[in-house]
Amino acid sequence: MIYGERAIENPIRWAMVGGGRGSQIGYIHRSSALRDFNFELVAGAFDIEAERGKDFGVNLHVNPERCYPDYLTMFEREAEREDGIQAVSIATPNYTHYEICKAALKAGLHVVCEKPLCFTVEQAEELESLAKEHNRVVGITYGYSGHQLIEQARHLIANGELGDIRIVNMQFSHGFHNVAVEENNPSTKWRVDPKFAGPSYVLGDVGTHPLFLAEAMLPKMKIKKLMCSRQSFVKGRAPLEDNAYTLMEYENGAVGMVWSCAVNSGSMHGQKIRVIGEKASIEWWDEHPNQLTFEVQGKPVRILERGMGYLCEEALREDRIGGGHPEGLFEAWSNLYRRFALAMKEADQGKQVDFWYPDIHAGVEGVRWVENCVRSADNGAIWVEYK
Amino acid sequence: MIYGERAIENPIRWAMVGGGRGSQIGYIHRSSALRDFNFELVAGAFDIEAERGKDFGVNLHVNPERCYPDYLTMFEREAEREDGIQAVSIATPNYTHYEICKAALKAGLHVVCEKPLCFTVEQAEELESLAKEHNRVVGITYGYSGHQLIEQARHLIANGELGDIRIVNMQFSHGFHNVAVEENNPSTKWRVDPKFAGPSYVLGDVGTHPLFLAEAMLPKMKIKKLMCSRQSFVKGRAPLEDNAYTLMEYENGAVGMVWSCAVNSGSMHGQKIRVIGEKASIEWWDEHPNQLTFEVQGKPVRILERGMGYLCEEALREDRIGGGHPEGLFEAWSNLYRRFALAMKEADQGKQVDFWYPDIHAGVEGVRWVENCVRSADNGAIWVEYK
Amino acid sequence: MIYGERAIENPIRWAMVGGGRGSQIGYIHRSSALRDFNFELVAGAFDIEAERGKDFGVNLHVNPERCYPDYLTMFEREAEREDGIQAVSIATPNYTHYEICKAALKAGLHVVCEKPLCFTVEQAEELESLAKEHNRVVGITYGYSGHQLIEQARHLIANGELGDIRIVNMQFSHGFHNVAVEENNPSTKWRVDPKFAGPSYVLGDVGTHPLFLAEAMLPKMKIKKLMCSRQSFVKGRAPLEDNAYTLMEYENGAVGMVWSCAVNSGSMHGQKIRVIGEKASIEWWDEHPNQLTFEVQGKPVRILERGMGYLCEEALREDRIGGGHPEGLFEAWSNLYRRFALAMKEADQGKQVDFWYPDIHAGVEGVRWVENCVRSADNGAIWVEYK
Amino acid sequence: MIYGERAIENPIRWAMVGGGRGSQIGYIHRSSALRDFNFELVAGAFDIEAERGKDFGVNLHVNPERCYPDYLTMFEREAEREDGIQAVSIATPNYTHYEICKAALKAGLHVVCEKPLCFTVEQAEELESLAKEHNRVVGITYGYSGHQLIEQARHLIANGELGDIRIVNMQFSHGFHNVAVEENNPSTKWRVDPKFAGPSYVLGDVGTHPLFLAEAMLPKMKIKKLMCSRQSFVKGRAPLEDNAYTLMEYENGAVGMVWSCAVNSGSMHGQKIRVIGEKASIEWWDEHPNQLTFEVQGKPVRILERGMGYLCEEALREDRIGGGHPEGLFEAWSNLYRRFALAMKEADQGKQVDFWYPDIHAGVEGVRWVENCVRSADNGAIWVEYK
Numbered sequence A, B, C, D: 001m002i003y004g005e006r007a008i009e010n011p012i013r014w015a016m017v018g019g020g021r022g023s024q025i026g027y028i029h030r031s032s033a034l035r036d037f038n039f040e041l042v043a044g045a046f047d048i049e050a051e052r053g054k055d056f057g058v059n060l061h062v063n064p065e066r067c068y069p070d071y072l073t074m075f076e077r078e079a080e081r082e083d084g085i086q087a088v089s090i091a092t093p094n095y096t097h098y099e100i101c102k103a104a105l106k107a108g109l110h111v112v113c114e115k116p117l118c119f120t121v122e123q124a125e126e127l128e129s130l131a132k133e134h135n136r137v138v139g140i141t142y143g144y145s146g147h148q149l150i151e152q153a154r155h156l157i158a159n160g161e162l163g164d165i166r167i168v169n170m171q172f173s174h175g176f177h178n179v180a181v182e183e184n185n186p187s188t189k190w191r192v193d194p195k196f197a198g199p200s201y202v203l204g205d206v207g208t209h210p211l212f213l214a215e216a217m218l219p220k221m222k223i224k225k226l227m228c229s230r231q232s233f234v235k236g237r238a239p240l241e242d243n244a245y246t247l248m249e250y251e252n253g254a255v256g257m258v259w260s261c262a263v264n265s266g267s268m269h270g271q272k273i274r275v276i277g278e279k280a281s282i283e284w285w286d287e288h289p290n291q292l293t294f295e296v297q298g299k300p301v302r303i304l305e306r307g308m309g310y311l312c313e314e315a316l317r318e319d320r321i322g323g324g325h326p327e328g329l330f331e332a333w334s335n336l337y338r339r340f341a342l343a344m345k346e347a348d349q350g351k352q353v354d355f356w357y358p359d360i361h362a363g364v365e366g367v368r369w370v371e372n373c374v375r376s377a378d379n380g381a382i383w384v385e386y387k
């Protein structure tokens, strides 16, 4: 149970790149990082438009002098300060992640980076090496994975309650982009343009989320082959897809499916994962995150609720309010940022944490999956060896 | 609204082959056919074991003399009677359908045949020709398709409420065969043996059901290509699969997916269909058949309930009880058998009905789909032209 | 499992009073009685308008000569026949039940009577005596109580799985009469007129249904005191109520609540029962009758599904199709009519059945409850001793 | 949309009384107040045990000198500081609220007080006067009422979409205290002891929550009469109840019901409110707070989702993340604390805010309701005039 007490001695001095006023995902970064004083927002390059970014930063109670016009200036100036930043979060459009992340690591900063980490596995592995070399933490904000019931799922699977895993069905399929909303919406506009979004739209934008849930729940499963079929239903989005099916074969003989979609008319979010074992299945749906379905064949379906005493320790220790009360996405993110803080502190002392979190490797794996999907899709939706 | 009144002047004299005591699907045939006196059960070859079949028939109030040891004898003897049977339902294991159906048609009988109609498209088309030649009705018991809300879905789509159709996601994925239950269960045993089940297990056994729901809702869509990946998780089932994913491309550019599964541990039935259009989606789940979800992008999700005045005429005319009261699978089947009866009566007078029902062509198409799936799967889960 | 085999040697010769074309509840009587040949429809006085009733009867395949203008004539003429009726179902408006039931019992017939049995406890007890005297079965069509999961609930409670029972919350609250639909709807018109409906509207019309579910689940609980507050929201319905709350104290210290309502705008049916014990609760909702929620405090909620092997024997023996497939209201009614048939057959031989069904006593108790509710309500919604 | 920007120029200097380590509700106060820097935690008397409280405060990054042994000392010392506290939140057991709140108001502080405000209407009105006199804000943490969909419900009702309101059904009925957990749980122990809890247990502890939701949605409805029946199922809790039904008549002819319960075995939370009008109903359930059901009679049920463009402005302006993503209880509380901050700032300038929030009057009304319920219950569950 979290009561807001100090997790680390002193809040980490922290800045943001991007996530400015009106951005989709900036606020949840701040709200999660600042919760319980694990981080302290002391600087930022919040916006592509420097003035707007500064105005915004000041409104966030950041010292105006530390509201920078761009990230390079920020890294430079902050490096000169005694009390300069120790960590930075990157919440900008995809195409900037690689450069900003590289610069941050070179500046000796811990990083929290939005997914996708970058555009190619080559870049991703370069960043991974860099992080290792500099002994820096890079957390990736697969935010949903911070929900406590993901821990419970992981625990049930590790405990053998499902038996051998056979099938993993994933989806993230919303309907918000059923028509060309990009014409009037800047947050969508860059997403459907390969220059800014990278080699895929929905595969990277939404598909990688449940993919990482699967990685978190099933850390041992390795993809062997996959095939991906992608479509661009809204004209003008091609070559980027707004719908994709990916089928996968895992090394242990299991199979998986990811349905990534932004044209699923009427669907609110549609992120679900179902892991099917020989004996039982579990299912989780992010729109109702406080419930985990546990279905043992031949027994009544059971609905596990966050916060209840029958859950495993890992699923309980990050609770912030008793069972029955609904927690939401902010708590999931707060859990991740808390783990990032702990990992950063340990890293500073040359140590490692004994819990998992979406780290740089998760970032690399997300990029790898997209790359493999695109390779398959662009070759006629053929099966490709996973590499 | 159906009050039980005469739909046709005189009940059709009817017999069954198979569907004996302990069979899975025999009772629902009888219960549906006999409802409201559209059919009258006057003869039968109910069981592979003649004695048990006779005993059973007598218990069903069938004249003992008309409880036959096998279907050939039945067709022969009944043909000699003034009051001989006019129609026969076939509810035996798959491998017998072709021969029994052929014999029935040649005997001048109308037929209701279980799916799959037979094992190959060639056989299926032969039966289709035969039916045409003899002017006989062949109804196929895709029972779920008789639910009134399938009519409503069809109506909404035809009316353009969804806009252009883009995606059709189907699944029928239960968990009852997660382990080798066939060892002790005769109804499962033949299903996993290619000699008796045909070239597929779950593709034909369950996958064809939602496939036909899609055909009923979307009569104009034609499959162009498909790929199928199938697995046999329970040892000893190979070459027959207990799990399969089929991806499809339709001629109009839409895509589809069918997940067929019998090892989905803990799932009760898992038959669902979601049709996604440019503007809206509809979703139906057979475990809660009285509700149809209608989701217009940007509007609150709407839940349409069977029996309500806001539904289209076609969705209301087969109601048997007011909205709110739950109808179930028996009503869906009763609707089909009612349509079969009407179609048989019209056919006898050289006429055709002006409503749809799962007819011999639906039977052919189910066989075709399985054949294409198997061809894809057996060639390494490659994309194949649909033929 | 029911396969349609003979439950009794010969179908019971059966007639209906009321339940004519366009009536709400007539068809489900026929469909349930005729299923599996436990009854045979041989006569009827189906309609208040004799001609329409005859025309309807003929359409139901009843011999025109046995389509009678009124029930008295029917009882008289049928008594003269060798093959005269043995049982009759009464599906007419409330005010006629007492007279018709009395006449039927005096004519030596078994009866299936719609609820409410009559208007006063005095009348009800008179009918009960009459039934006893003539050794006739009177079944009451609390149709929902025939669902197999009601057996499971009863079983769990009897088995002590809930611990001591503390609270019983019931409701039947639909919205179909939110405005004065009676102006155009004959089926509603008589319901809101005390001459035809009796001393209550929703209490008797809907409230008695979940009340009987409670009686079926909790045969030992006795009401000690109650208070009822009733309202007539739609003008012109007073003194009959379209909404009522009834609070109850049981002799064992438990409490109960029934919410009866016909103005619950937007609600489809809203029949629910929740039984709360010291250790666990069960909940059942008639709109999704194939699921029973079983909630043990401190354990994950479990959803029990009809047809599954983990249910008790009583909950399985009336299944007609495997678990997963939805059964509906027709099966629940069919179960009751089957039990009625068995009970009638045994009664004819001076024997009694060893299973429960809603019998004349259930009818009496329903009338008693309404009478007590009205007495409370009409005295200012005060607590009254139950009598 | 909230991006975390300054809502008021400077964070309000704020302290807590109670809410210490291990307390149920302390953390959500802090997490909500501190979010977005509307408040700054600078002092506290967090615990009945001074040492533990100090240790805890320090861990919350509070200056050790400002971690006080008790609230009186705190109010005194802080009053002496330039930078002394401006507001205080009271999260202690019920019996202390009156004294602490009075002291705080007399010390010129704004207050956030837990419900119930105090034990008697007399006390409550005294506090109300005091607040008025000192021009201080007193916010009451009916936390669920801060959910944005409560605004939407209020809006739909005010807009006449439901028509005249007829019925309001409320419940808060969990199962966590089905047995005498108080024996081992200090947070429950005081709740069932009238010295510490006041004249009621569940009525005040849970029942007042949905009651306030109704007040928020239906600001014009006034209770005229009520009756309350309460029970103590777990021995040793009497005279305090662990279950209660309250029936109410409103001045406009509507009726209402509140079911308050802590022995609803297996139920997680069970807070629901259903408002039924002549034309339509709305329903909200706190366990799935992002959905609001809107049911127009004769139309398909509609499910309104938080964050969607079709909602009213008031329901959108406090969103922190897009629709589809789940928000939870913390966001609801954060909304309230934000409104409290705005109201405090305005009050300091002698102004009033133009939005509603649970204020001292809401506190008074909660106490009044409990007082009336207890008066009814203790007189034999009779109807009493509301006063």
Ligand SMILES: NC(=O)c1ccc[n+]([C@@H]2O[C@H](COP(=O)([O-])OP(=O)(O)OC[C@H]3O[C@@H](n4cnc5c(N)ncnc54)[C@H](O)[C@@H]3O)[C@@H](O)[C@H]2O)c1
Pocket: A017, A018, A019, A020, A021, A022, A023, A024, A025, A026, A045, A046, A047, A048, A049, A070, A071, A091, A092, A093, A094, A096, A114, A115, A116, A141, A142, A143, A186, A187, A188, A205
């Ligand atoms: N983890 C998740 O659940 C999740 C959800 C949404 C978005 N994302 C990811 O977050 C990132 C941002 O997405 P978004 O939807 O918030 O985008 P957005 O377009 O809404 O906002 C982008 C913000 O970055 C700023 N920006 C752009 N370029 C910049 C630069 N060079 N320097 C500084 N600021 C710059 C913009 O001014 C804007 O404030 C993307 O990579 C996206 O994939 C992740």
Ligand SMILES: NC(=O)c1ccc[n+]([C@@H]2O[C@H](COP(=O)([O-])OP(=O)(O)OC[C@H]3O[C@@H](n4cnc5c(N)ncnc54)[C@H](O)[C@@H]3O)[C@@H](O)[C@H]2O)c1
Pocket: B017, B018, B019, B020, B021, B022, B023, B024, B025, B026, B045, B046, B047, B048, B049, B070, B071, B091, B092, B093, B094, B096, B114, B115, B116, B141, B142, B143, B186, B187, B188, B205
């Ligand atoms: N439409 C549906 O929803 C649905 C559901 C289940 C089964 N089915 C189909 O129905 C058919 C039967 O399946 P089932 O599960 O009831 O099988 P089952 O094994 O449970 O029963 C088969 C019955 O057929 C009898 N039989 C076998 N060979 C016979 C013969 N030569 N002559 C006469 N009787 C014979 C057996 O004695 C038994 O009574 C299959 O084709 C299956 O695919 C359809």
Ligand SMILES: NC(=O)c1ccc[n+]([C@@H]2O[C@H](COP(=O)([O-])OP(=O)(O)OC[C@H]3O[C@@H](n4cnc5c(N)ncnc54)[C@H](O)[C@@H]3O)[C@@H](O)[C@H]2O)c1
Pocket: C017, C018, C019, C020, C021, C022, C023, C024, C025, C026, C045, C046, C047, C048, C049, C070, C071, C091, C092, C093, C094, C096, C114, C115, C116, C141, C142, C143, C186, C187, C188, C205
């Ligand atoms: N068990 C249930 O779930 C359920 C549901 C609905 C109705 N009911 C009960 O069933 C009864 C009938 O209700 P309904 O809604 O079907 O009514 P309805 O008004 O729809 O139909 C009544 C039928 O009875 C006929 N009738 C009337 N008086 C008659 C008479 N003297 N002789 C012969 N026929 C006569 C009418 O012509 C009509 O066909 C009522 O007592 C009602 O409470 C029970």
Ligand SMILES: NC(=O)c1ccc[n+]([C@@H]2O[C@H](COP(=O)([O-])OP(=O)(O)OC[C@H]3O[C@@H](n4cnc5c(N)ncnc54)[C@H](O)[C@@H]3O)[C@@H](O)[C@H]2O)c1
Pocket: D017, D018, D019, D020, D021, D022, D023, D024, D025, D026, D045, D046, D047, D048, D049, D070, D071, D091, D092, D093, D094, D096, D114, D115, D116, D141, D142, D143, D186, D187, D188, D205
């Ligand atoms: N708004 C809500 O949803 C909600 C939910 C739960 C509790 N509550 C209310 O919050 C209050 C606290 O409930 P809880 O469940 O957190 O109680 P708790 O027993 O869990 O915690 C009470 C805390 O107050 C401290 N305390 C007790 N007396 C004190 C004093 N005189 N000075 C300083 N600290 C003192 C204790 O040490 C403890 O830390 C109650 O009034 C309760 O009704 C409200």
